[in-house]
Amino acid sequence: xxxxTQSSRYLVKRTGEKVFLxxxxxxxxxxxxxxxxxxxxxxxxxxxxxxxxxKEKGDIPEGYSxxxxxxxxxxxxxxxxxxxxxxxxxxxxSDGIGDHNSPLHFGNGTRxxxx
Amino acid sequence: RKEVEQDPGPFNVPEGATVAFNCTYSNxxxxxxxxxxxxxxxxxxxxxxxxxxxxxxxRFTAQLNRASQYISLLIRDSKLSDSATYLCVxxxxxxxxxxxxxxxxxxxxxx
Numbered sequence: 603x604x605x606x607t608q609s610s611r612y613l614v615k616r617t618g619e620k621v622f623l624x625x626x627x628x629x630x631x632x633x634x635x636x637x638x639x640x641x642x643x644x645x646x647x648x649x650x651x652x653x654x655x656x657k658e659k660g661d662i663p664e665g666y667s668x669x670x671x672x673x674x675x676x677x678x679x680x681x682x683x684x685x686x687x688x689x690x691x692x693x694x695x696s697d698g699i700g701d702h703n704s705p706l707h708f709g710n711g712t713r714x715x716x717x
Numbered sequence: 718r719k720e721v722e723q724d725p726g727p728f729n730v731p732e733g734a735t736v737a738f739n740c741t742y743s744n745x746x747x748x749x750x751x752x753x754x755x756x757x758x759x760x761x762x763x764x765x766x767x768x769x770x771x772x773x774x775x776r777f778t779a780q781l782n783r784a785s786q787y788i789s790l791l792i793r794d795s796k797l798s799d800s801a802t803y804l805c806v807x808x809x810x811x812x813x814x815x816x817x818x819x820x821x822x823x824x825x826x827x828x
């Protein structure tokens with residue numbers, strides 16, 4: 603069974619802090635993703651990566667950066683946290699091209715509050 | 718225009734009812750289609766893929782209409798445990814691995 607693990611379930615940070623959200627998957631998946639989910643807005647893609655050291659901007663990359671130094675680990679970085687980054691953050695991974703044989707597998711999320 | 722659009726609901730139905738959700742997608746190059754289910758405060762999980770000829774998995778039936786660019790999910794004999802948010806998800810042919818999510822349709826099944 604695919605396991606995607608996010609390092610924290612709940613996180614509270616102060617405005618201006620640098621925040622690291624970590625995600626690890628154990629199935630040797632090539633693709634990894636960071637989403638945020640907000641009421642009424644659904645899931646929005648922040649960044650994704652198709653391979654080690656590769657990254658692509660999603661729909662809302664502003665204020666975020668990512669790091670993928672190893673295949674199994676994809677980190678999301680909030681350079682200077684702001685209150686509008688309070689959200690649920692979901693990491694996901696998949697193998698292949700995203701067809702019927704390679705759905706997304708999600709971690710159980712990190713609920714980040716920035717005060 | 719959003720990539721994937723769904724009626725947010727909520728749909729409130731009694732146990733045993735049949736309920737249907739629709740979803741439209743904007744890009745005709747979309748190639749793969751899915752329904753995900755998300756329980757309250759949990760992560761989304763794949764419910765079923767949607768195939769061109771339509772497919773069934775127990776009480777769940779998914780249909781695809783490429784000409785009209787919409788996808789449907791039918792749930793028969795609703796159970797209390799079906800209460801969740803159902804996300805319509807689409808992959809474009811040109812976007813390796815990347816999926817586009819609808820905002821979800823909320824379903825509550827009451828006893």
